[in-house]
Amino acid sequence: MKESFWGIFVIMLGVTSIAFxxxxxxxxxxxxxxxxxxxxxxxxAMYDAVDLASYRKTGTVRIDxxxxxxxxxxxxxxxxTIGNTYRVDIYDVNETPPKVSLRVSSxxxxxxxxxxxxxxxxxxxxxxxxxxx
Numbered sequence: 001m002k003e004s005f006w007g008i009f010v011i012m013l014g015v016t017s018i019a020f021x022x023x024x025x026x027x028x029x030x031x032x033x034x035x036x037x038x039x040x041x042x043x044x045a046m047y048d049a050v051d052l053a054s055y056r057k058t059g060t061v062r063i064d065x066x067x068x069x070x071x072x073x074x075x076x077x078x079x080x081t082i083g084n085t086y087r088v089d090i091y092d093v094n095e096t097p098p099k100v101s102l103r104v105s106s107x108x109x110x111x112x113x114x115x116x117x118x119x120x121x122x123x124x125x126x127x128x129x130x131x132x133x
Contacts, residue, residue: 030084030108035123037079038104045071046098046129061131062096069093076104084108098129 049068055061069090080086084106092101103124109116 026108030081030106031121031123033081034104034106034121037076038102038123038125039127041072041075041079042100042102042125042127045075046100046127050098050129051095060096061098061129063093063098063129065093065095068100072102099127101126 045068046063048071049063049065051062051064072090073088076086076088087105089103089105090100091103092099094100101124103122105120105122108119108121
């Protein structure tokens with residue numbers, strides 16, 4: 001009888017450990033995915049928003065604010081996970097020199113026990129477009 005209780009204890013400990021590992025892995029992957037996605041999409045949207053007419057005329061690199069926001073939102077919406085809720089805050093878009101500041105927040109819900117646990121994952125990025133001479 002004593003050995004069977006130890007067996008049940010080991011099995012329950014293993015199931016609990018796997019549940020915690022799965023929960024924290026999901027949170028870590030969501031955070032890492034959001035950051036990489038934010039960085040890559042911001043860079044691509046900034047390159048797409050470069051005002052070529054202004055560059056040809058004056059030689060200064062500037063981005064179009066509306067074009068950047070449109071490209072960023074479109075690319076971000078195409079690439080995110082459907083099951084999560086995202087909030088995009090664009091704080092600052094400087095046209096000359098090209099600089100953007102933005103934050104992406106998402107809510108991760110998990111049901112490890114009977115109650116739902118929510119985590120707010122927030123990534124902030126300040127990006128400056130660097131171009132070679």
